[in-house]
Amino acid sequence: MHKKHRLILLGSVVVSALASPAAARPDRCAPPTEAAGGPSNAHTRNVEANLRPPVIKPDDKPFSLAKEMRRYDVPGISVAVIHDGKLAWARGWGFRDTASCAPVTPETAFQAASISKVATAMLALRLVEQGKIGLDRDINDALRSWQLPKDPKLAPNGVTLRELLSHTAGLGVHGFAGYLPGAPLPSPVQILDGAPPSNSAPVRSVLPASGQYQYSGGGYVLTQLALSDVSGIPFAELAERELLGPLGMTRSAYAQPPSATIRADMAFGHANGVPIPGNYHVYPELGPAGLWTSASDLARLQMDIQASAAGKKGHRLSPAMTREMLAPVKDNWGLGTALYTTGAARFGHDGVNEGFQSFMIAYVGKGEGIVALTNGGQGRRLMDEVVRAVATDYGWTDIAAPATEEKMLSLAELSKAAGYFEGAGLSVVLEARPDGLFAYTGGPTPERLIALSSTRFLSTAMGVTAEFAPDYSSFTFIEGGPPMKLVRSKAAPPVTKPDGS
Known part of the structure; x- marks a missing residue:
């Protein structure tokens, strides 16, 4: 893309997209036992033996998962698959950290990075349905502890929650770098003002409100603060009460730094095959980047959205609100979700925090989908191959087309x-x-x-x-x-x- 040598993903940092795969490094840990990663079946064994890139040559053989993990320098990966509206299977491969050589299990918690925004959006829309916050009112009406500075030119009528959730509010600050464990952490107000000890710029209007799509993690910190203000409950506690707890997401928490429960089985972020300094970064920017979670738990979140979208009641959002969440606002974005509109409708998100990459995608109209979480290296490249293997296995051609030979066009x-x-x-x-x-x-x-x-x-x-x-x-x-x-x-x-x- 013009004057860009890097692809900006939806996470909290920018990841090089032109870097070549890492050279294989000597194994630091003995391979974990097969049982360590969880139950195996024909589908998991397919993932282990049949990874392919999008394009292949006639005589190309599939790659093994173990080989591709080494090639992409990914210590560990966790995958959960939804089939027929149920959690079909979940499994981990590799290591949650290369210091202790502890294996990834189906319950290992990773940083979800920007997938956090999907859960934050669900929480916000739930409070909209409870009448605690307006979807199309000036967000300053909901704020008690801070106010977004007025911008008569770019946002004469303020910005709305709908605009914040769909990245159309025109606010700046794409993502966040996080903080080392033990470092002073800024409050949400300090983050929004860019005041010490915050390490990010102030969150302010940079483009006309509602005029265009402009990805803004800063807008989700503003959402985080607004939800806390209108409920009178700290954001992490509110999310547990209204969303994570009721969905049975027992391995999930907006806990920054991680709680003892999360630390009992959690992945470290890695770079160059070893844990990053401090093992992970701390993200007080909870709304956009602060969720620790497992692949199974994110599958539960997706299934709740799917069931509600199908018209079933008794889920976190009403069917009507879920349809609104999954309706395009601008440039393939709904309220908190990325929308795939070529072929059968799908929704999802990806994410990047320091040392972590994540991806999830699911169909709107049927109970099928996948979550993948990684803890280092070129995780997205590996996840794409895993998703292709699973999609080919289950016949999800809209999610990922089977590997094919290059077509020669005139x-x-x-x-x-x-x-x-x-x-x-x-x-x-x-x-x-x-x-x-x-x-x-x-x-x-x-x-x-x-x-x-x-x-x-x-x-x-x-x-x-x-x-x-x-x-x-x-x-x-x-x-x-x-x-x-x-x-x-x-x-x-x-x-x-x-x-x-």
Whole structure:
């Protein structure tokens, strides 16, 4: 993407997308026993033996999970699968930390990172249904301990909870770096004002409210404070009472630093194969990034949303509110959820905290879905292969297409995709040549994209797959990253090609 060499994920930090897979490091721990990761079955054994990238050659063999974990330098991964509206299975592989060599179990807690926002949004919408906060009123009406400074130009009517949850409030501060254990932690007000000991900028209007999608973790800290103010209950306690407890999410808590219960079986964040300093970062920014959870617990959260979306009562949100949560507001975003609208409707989120990467996705109209949590290395690359294996196993072609050979397209077919595209803060120039479709991303050389079909292309550098609309007016990332949509632009592309043109 123009002048961007990194893909900004939905978590609290920015992850390099152009880094090559890590070289395999010597094993620090003896392989855990098969029983350590939880129950095995034909589906788990399929994951262990049949990982593939999106594109393959005719004679390519599948990779083993163990090999790919080494290749991507991922110490541990936990996976939970929803099938027929139930938790079908959950299993861990590898190590929750390479210091003690303790294995990942189905109950191991990881940092959910920005998946925290989905739970925060559910909590907010539950309080909306209880009449404690307005979805479309100025958020300052709900705040008692702080007020968002007025901005007559960018937000003359203030910003609303709907805008905060859908990232359309025009607020800044994408994500957060966290704090070392034992370091002084800022209060929500200090975070919002960027005051010491906060290590992030003040949360303020930077774009017109309701005018566009602008991902803002800062807006979720504002939501966190508003929910505490209107309920009179600390955010973590409120989440336990209204959401986590009733859903049976016993391995989940907005506990920063982690509680003794979480510490009993939790993953450490890793970098370069070893635990990061302090073993994890602390995120007092609870609403956007502070949830510790297991894959099984996140599956329970997804199943509750699915059941309510199907019209069943007795869940955390009413069917009507769940439909509102899953309705697009702007650029494939609902209220707290990323929405996948190509093919059968799906919802999900991903996340990145220091040393952790996470991903979940589920169908809206049927009880199928998956959660994957990792604790280091190129976790997203590994999770994409695991999700593909599971999706192929269960026939979820909308979630991940089976691995396929490159399709050779004519220049006329490639020319349909050529042009200048913008959206979600990114831009790219696509050029059709006889030998393929090339993306100019601001780097020294363009990248040749791999055609998976006449409308689907893979960027191996960024690890994302894009699907074009039937009329080629736009494309959306459907695998490997958030479902960001880029639209064909009539403006002159602000890019200089390597040949100077």
